Amino acid sequence: MNHLSVAPTQILETMGRLAYFQGWPLEIMERLASGAKLFVLPKNQVVVHKGDRLEYLYVVVSGRVRLFLSLPNNVERVLALLGKGESFGESCAVLSEPCPFDVAVGQDSHLLALDTMVYRREIRQHAELTTRVMERMAQRLLDNVRDLEICAQPSSVLRVVGYLMQHKPGTNGQGFEVVLPGRKRDIAAKLGLTQETFSRVLSCLSKQGCISVSGSRINVTDEQRLTQISPAEFLKKSGH
Amino acid sequence: MNHLSVAPTQILETMGRLAYFQGWPLEIMERLASGAKLFVLPKNQVVVHKGDRLEYLYVVVSGRVRLFLSLPNNVERVLALLGKGESFGESCAVLSEPCPFDVAVGQDSHLLALDTMVYRREIRQHAELTTRVMERMAQRLLDNVRDLEICAQPSSVLRVVGYLMQHKPGTNGQGFEVVLPGRKRDIAAKLGLTQETFSRVLSCLSKQGCISVSGSRINVTDEQRLTQISPAEFLKKSGH
DNA sequence: CGAGTCGTTGATATCTTTCAATCCCTGTGG
DNA sequence: CCACAGGGATTGAAAGATATCAACGACTCG
Numbered sequence: 001m002n003h004l005s006v007a008p009t010q011i012l013e014t015m016g017r018l019a020y021f022q023g024w025p026l027e028i029m030e031r032l033a034s035g036a037k038l039f040v041l042p043k044n045q046v047v048v049h050k051g052d053r054l055e056y057l058y059v060v061v062s063g064r065v066r067l068f069l070s071l072p073n074n075v076e077r078v079l080a081l082l083g084k085g086e087s088f089g090e091s092c093a094v095l096s097e098p099c100p101f102d103v104a105v106g107q108d109s110h111l112l113a114l115d116t117m118v119y120r121r122e123i124r125q126h127a128e129l130t131t132r133v134m135e136r137m138a139q140r141l142l143d144n145v146r147d148l149e150i151c152a153q154p155s156s157v158l159r160v161v162g163y164l165m166q167h168k169p170g171t172n173g174q175g176f177e178v179v180l181p182g183r184k185r186d187i188a189a190k191l192g193l194t195q196e197t198f199s200r201v202l203s204c205l206s207k208q209g210c211i212s213v214s215g216s217r218i219n220v221t222d223e224q225r226l227t228q229i230s231p232a233e234f235l236k237k238s239g240h
Numbered sequence: 241m242n243h244l245s246v247a248p249t250q251i252l253e254t255m256g257r258l259a260y261f262q263g264w265p266l267e268i269m270e271r272l273a274s275g276a277k278l279f280v281l282p283k284n285q286v287v288v289h290k291g292d293r294l295e296y297l298y299v300v301v302s303g304r305v306r307l308f309l310s311l312p313n314n315v316e317r318v319l320a321l322l323g324k325g326e327s328f329g330e331s332c333a334v335l336s337e338p339c340p341f342d343v344a345v346g347q348d349s350h351l352l353a354l355d356t357m358v359y360r361r362e363i364r365q366h367a368e369l370t371t372r373v374m375e376r377m378a379q380r381l382l383d384n385v386r387d388l389e390i391c392a393q394p395s396s397v398l399r400v401v402g403y404l405m406q407h408k409p410g411t412n413g414q415g416f417e418v419v420l421p422g423r424k425r426d427i428a429a430k431l432g433l434t435q436e437t438f439s440r441v442l443s444c445l446s447k448q449g450c451i452s453v454s455g456s457r458i459n460v461t462d463e464q465r466l467t468q469i470s471p472a473e474f475l476k477k478s479g480h
Numbered sequence: 481c482g483a484g485t486c487g488t489t490g491a492t493a494t495c496t497t498t499c500a501a502t503c504c505c506t507g508t509g510g
Numbered sequence: 511c512c513a514c515a516g517g518g519a520t521t522g523a524a525a526g527a528t529a530t531c532a533a534c535g536a537c538t539c540g
Contacts, residue, residue: 069389073497077392079385091378100385127367130374137377138331144384145319145340149309151391152317152432154529156496184519192392197496199520313529394497396528424487434529439488 008033014112019085020059028122028129035115041105048089048103053096056113057089063109064182067101068189078190081106081181090133093119106182151192159191160201161226164211164218175223180216205229248273254352259325260299268362268369275355281345288329288343293336296353297329303349304422307341308429318430321346321421330373333359346422391432399431400441401466404451404458415463420456445469 012033015021021029038061041047048054050070058065060082067079067088079101082088092099093116105111123129150162167178180187188198202218205211210226212219220226252273255261261269278301281287288294290310298305300322307319307328319341322328332339333356345351363369390402407418420427428438442458445451450466452459460466 069385069392071392071394072398073394075394077388079388091381094375094378095382097382100382100389124367124371127364127370130367130370131364134370134374134377135334137374137381138334140381141331141377141384142335142337142340144381145309148317148319148388149340152309152311154311154313154315158312183517194497195519196498196521203520423485435487436489436530437528440528443488 035118037113039111059087059112061110064106275358277353279351299327299352301350304346
């Protein structure tokens with residue numbers, strides 16, 4: 001993988017702009033920066049193979065990263081789609097375990113790579129940071145449950161509705177927009193659906209006036225009806 | 241919920257026997273014990289409702305506990321089946337977030353309940369413990385991925401095979417036994433299957449000589465064939 | 481012995497996947 | 511400027527696997 005040779009001071013500056021490091025002591029960021037690299041990755045580049053021992057912990061500086069499992073029928077199951085400021089590899093770094101998923105970038109991306117050894121040492125030596133990382137992991141565990149709840153919904157429609165509602169902004173009165181963080185096929189793979197099914201569901205919801213779709217922007221116009229659509233006798237209604 | 245009034249010293253003694261607290265400083269266990277209770281719960285008792293603010297962090301002393309999501313079609317999706325020494329509620333306790341799942345006991349059980357406030361305070365004041373809890377959470381995140389990988393398998397057979405292989409003991413030459421940690425319907429619900437489908441798959445695998453089932457004990461006799469059975473043209477073969 | 485829970489088995493319906501063709505958009509090169 | 515290639519998305523028709531509904535059998539407990 002290509003990595004830019006970047007001066008630690010510039011890496012430090014980059015770190016300062018990432019949400020990931022908000023509130024971290026400068027002194028520690030400096031030590032992390034000195035062992036860090038900045039990777040420049042072309043679209044579709046694979047970053048990590050399942051089973052790899054991670055040399056680095058990664059933080060997304062720009063672009064899109066997708067974590068996924070490769071299933072026997074030659075399809076992917078997407079675990080997460082990450083954007084700027086999000087990270088992956090902490091769990092493996094902390095436990096020195098092999099990575100249980102594959103990682104690839106969805107478009108040209110910049111990834112900050114922190115040396116796992118340095119990371120572990122710094123984390124452990126600073127109680128405040130340990131707490132911070134612990135909280136982040138706790139948050140991720142809760143997020144996983146929410147994701148799983150959506151994937152566990154018994155019908156494709158409910159899964160898509162669940163996904164849209166999960167991305168509703170906190171403060172809002174009437175309607176909201178969801179911008180899909182990746183290709184539709186990847187969103188589908190995150191919901192445990194094929195892209196075809198995902199497409200059909202969006203199409204139907206659209207025809208019923210609940211949402212309007214244009215590219216990767218989805219406008220939820222009638223949240224009320226969207227959440228009540230459960231009765232599921234639904235893909236048929238729109239002229240199937 | 242019934243809770244035994246138990247002297248802190250006895251609670252402390254109980255804690256000492258739980259794997260959860262192995263290696264914890266006695267001093268801290270004493271402080272945790274003073275704010276702790278011991279719940280005695282009858283079969284099927286609900287411990288936590290989804291959305292509850294947790295007053296306690298729970299550790300299983302005896303019995304079986306199941307964490308699950310209630311889905312719209314009135315079925316459960318099981319997240320975990322816990323036995324002695326396992327715990328739940330840390331993430332919520334650490335973040336003061338409402339619990340995202342329901343919890344019930346599968347049989348008469350004893351649960352140790354640690355006050356979340358005391359727990360948080362103690363954890364944060366002792367760097368060593370924070371690290372320990374962080375590592376536990378990291379482990380749980382990796383476990384979640386493994387579980388999800390199994391649930392993501394494209395056929396019921398692969399899911400069951402995956403489940404069985406996940407429970408293979410590390411050291412072994414020829415065959416192994418898996419004791420299901422709960423009712424078959426709960427295992428099925430953990431795999432995202434109905435109990436009927438789970439039953440059929442076990443039956444077929446059994447007829448093909450890969451495994452033998454007696455109650456909740458499953459003997460994997462031909463691991464070789466079990467893992468190669470993928471071709472999936474399979475439920476039909478056994479006289480469906 | 482009867483009630484209740486759990487598990488098995490069977491028949492049917494339904495939903496999603498799969499396979500295939502078409503469309504749309506974008507970037508590229510003649 | 512247009513043609514064309516490529517990736518992505520959509521749409522259609524068919525097949526297949528699981529869910530659902532229902533009945534039965536096994537076991538436990540009171």
